[in-house]
Amino acid sequence: MKRERSDWAHLIRLGGLLVLGLVAFVFIRPLFIPEGFGVYGHYRAGAILDGRDHPLEYAGRADCEMCHSDVVDLQEERQSSHRRLSCEGCHGPLAAHAAAPDDVRPVLPDITPACVTCHEKSAGRPPLVPQVEVRDHSGGEACSSCHVAHTPGMF
Amino acid sequence: MDVPRRQFLVESGRWLMLTGVAACAYEAMLAGQPVDAEYEMSDHWWGMLIDVDKCIGCGLCVKACKEENNVPDSPYYFNTWVERYRVQLADREHPLVDSPNGGADGFPALEESDDERVFFVPKLCNHCIDSPCTQVCPVGATFRSPDGVVLVDEKYCIGCRYCIQACPYGCRYLDPRTHTAKKCTLCYHRIVKGLTTACCEVCPTGARQLFDLKNPGDPIHAYLREHPVQVLKPQLATGSKLYYANLDGTVR
Known part of the structure; x- marks a missing residue:
């Protein structure tokens, strides 16, 4: 028995639709995937680079030492217990000053709060740093009356 | 045919x-x-060592981190913070933990007591190898980079907060300015330039040490040969690369 065309025409239409859909999928899908997605994993590879442009705030002690060798020399000479400390721990973030020394002038830190940050006596503080009960120790006097921050022994 | x-x-x-x-x-x-000629990602595997016995709770790391990474200054947003543990000798299961303003302004002075042990625990993202936070992200906006740093793609994050719930260490928050997830980047912008992180830079006692396990010259190898270290919540098998030395078992 000969089959009529109308018996299977609907299958061709269906198959055609499927093929069309597949082709559309293949062409449209990349438009929704950001560049670099999947290069290293399920994320945009460019995202790794994005964060690298974040500006520096802390220059690091090595940068400070390039100009402020007088402090370094003094600390080495007196074997100061502060000679390995980060300058910016007390002086604050100064990458801007390191980049443009004359344009950005740092402000001297308030000395007593800076000292108290590490040297106030409190339970749980390991005895790595000398600790005093500041109120009894100084009676309200600024730490700098007796101590020099860069070489913190007595005068 | x-x-x-x-x-x-x-x-x-x-x-x-x-x-x-x-x-x-x-x-x-x-x-x-190569994405960067001077920095080859496959040559690095970053992590951090924290020696609890060396932390004096000064909070300089918290302040430095906020400055360096532009973390919202109002309370409760931290990439790193310091907790003070007071473990009662009679009840070790319930340590008293405080962290006023994340420890950024230090801690209120505390009298020595014979009944408790007090110590400070700095915390930050654990930069897990198999981190739960990256696995739950529905859009692939957070990931572990090939050099072992867990980062957030700010352009792609939809702010659904799923990762914030998933992190077992509480290290993520939603930035109220951008409405995207934020977290410690291990100062990625610094370490690719050969600098250390801001928190490690200012730490006065060396309680925090950035390390690169793929660098044969890193002192971490000698340290790990001679000292036991722990990670937080090891039972979760997150592959944390935040190693703690001298950690008390009460720390969660």
């Missing part, structure tokens, strides 16, 4: 193999493209 079965199998096998090889080569070519 009359193709013998043997020839058909040989031919199709050949084509299958060739397409496979071509696809692999293409993948390798893409992966091999």
